[in-house]
Amino acid sequence: MELIRKNITLVLIAIGCILPVAILLALSFAQHWVYPHLLPNTFTSEAWSYIFKKGNNITSSIFTSLMIALAVAGLSTTAGFFTSRLIAYHKKKNILLFLAYMPFILSPVIFAVCLKYFFIKLNLSGTVAGVILAQLIIAFPYATIVLTSFWNLRIQQYQMLVHTLGGSDQYAFAKVVYPLAVPMLLVCFFQCFLISWFEYGLTLIIGFGRVQTLTLRVFQFLTEANIFYAALSCCLLIIPPTILLWINKKFILHRVA
């Protein structure tokens, strides 16, 4: 009885997770779907074939999103790794960590409005570089906070041990510290990628509407009441995170544990 109840709960949770995605997928293949019909009146691949048409604006948005997310994830993880080391072994660790939390006190939209003036002055407003920099202001402290826990006493002891065995700082980093950090770096990279991938407020305000990421495109289709193209964009939007989650679960989580 207990097992049946547990299985029913699991099935309900699975349905709860899968149903919204299934509806989105159905919507992306629909042409007309009016109340009170349970299913779309007509199915078509029109929306999906649109992304293969020349001059469509979804493909360029995918590439813009990918470029920004990869740059933000790469830069914030790399910078966060070395910054977290400095913080972890610093005498004023707690104060520095507290400062790293500061960007999260404000909502990203208010934060972006506060920073907009500086981005305009630096000619970064409305550029991909500006959006990357703006997103880094959120992603970099996040990566720093996540990676600070890596630099514990044991890592210090490993480094000392390598030194007493005759290895230099560089050798200790290349042969021990970095290999041990890889799983955590990958998790951090993926999380920063997701932060950037789904970022809306900062991208809209600093990008000035000229940097059209896929997330912005979804909102654009929604305001145009084009739910079928919005559904298509949503489906495309969840593909990279789904792949990352799968990679995370399959290859990385057990190494972190």
Add this chain to the structure above:
Amino acid sequence: MFLEVNNITKNYGARRVLDEVSFQLAAHGTLSVLGKSGCGKSTLLKIIAGIELQDSGSINLNETTISSLRPNERNVVYLFQEALLFPHLNVFENIAFGLRIRKETSQQIKQKVEAMLQSLELTEHTTKMPHQLSGGQKQRVAFGRALIINPPLILLDEPFSSLDVEIRASMQQLYKTIAKQFDITALFVTHDLKEALLMGDTISYMEAGKLHLYDSKQSFIEDARTGVQNEISFWKELK
């Protein structure tokens, strides 16, 4: 003398951890350093290894002053309380680690590691990862990793403290055997009275940052500070 430690002093803020510590150690001998937790014995080892810096004093090893050298230039291996095996490397690679630093050829590495594995009775565990080993096996691998580079001095910081009684006894025996086999010169820090007596050719006692070296085991036993007399009384009264 092979190792000469001269007037080493170390302060942590206002607290003096090592107070003018001086001693000498002959080659191929083991000096036991007995002391309670926090008396400064680990700090002394870390300073000799170069992991920490002394405030004053000097250290000479084999007639060379090493106290100003970086830890990787001293050729002094420090063994921590825990085995600290590199978790991403298997037993073979853990033992070969120091040889790879010295850029020895693959053939030399293979030959030396296999001989070491045999000495430490670890041949059947060559490809195992550290998490697949028991506490005693891990410590043996840690020994192998230190011994294979043939360091002139090994510093052991309570290496058996995390092991249970039986494994601890067998590891103590193993240490005695390999110390003889490899002509080891070592400092063996412990807070265990019996272990200090068993492991050391010479024994010292550390208290409040000061080190007292005994000229014989008998004088160590007779000194009331070491706690040997209390231990003897305890067992006598038990009868």
